[in-house]
Amino acid sequence: MNKNLLVFWLSASFVFAFDRVTKVWAERTLTLGEKVPGIDGWYEWSLFYNPGAAGGIFSGHLEFLITVSALAVIALVGFMVKGRHDRNLWLQIGLGLMLGGALGNLFDRVFYQHVIDFINPIGESHIFNIADKGIHWGLYLCLLGLWLSRRKLNKAAQASAPEQQRLEQ
Template structure:
């Protein structure tokens, strides 16, 4: 499918409603976690799943969390840059390219949800804790989940787009060979 829209064709910006939903759901769940959970005290939900309020001044997997504060502005700048790039990509993307548009808006919603936390609180609020036995996956939130799902979808789009292009090239080659035989 064409990744670039033609002049006058509707853009994928219509999918920004999903970004708004992700940001709202993320911020609401973080506020609920702040109001209902005690910092660092796990609330078991399932044998492998707890709700645990934690603050992350770093990025994914607490990357750079131990630094002296400069990382807040570093990750803020990255989130702003990525958000601008994603909105531009959505503007250029044809509306009917739903899979890629959903992937991009999920990533954008997650980036904006965590950006809000960084700007307002100086850290990201995490509260979802998954574990198996004594091994714990780093705590995360709805924004992180949206970014992860969107990134997986984006990766799948890259793989399937390459396959579609290869199939289209093979079909064009076969058609040109068939017309040459007539």
């Protein structure tokens, strides 16, 4: 394993493990459909089995969702391993969070035929889990990492422009 990708693998492992632990907790502690006070004023806990994707879209299409999830996992790993991203810390963390989230929901779909959701924001109609938040925040960190990389490349190009002009003369 490339030691420079350690942050990527650690991020993915953390989200996957935290997601699994919290889903086991939710299933052992909560009753399906019951709302339990969680983080005061922010969230309540409510166990829900989601047969689809975000908000229940594609319900009844388990094979499709498993295929899409598996392709996302392959793409994320391939992008990191084959790409030259081993020095972009924000991108590594972001892609790792997304990988851990994709693996967490893929695990549920393969072994339970639904995704276990249990975090219910007060006043909202959607329920989610740690894997969903890993994907969500991972995307933001990837965008930050790509933006910072672009800035770094632009600065490097500007710094080398005078040298290039001198060589051309």
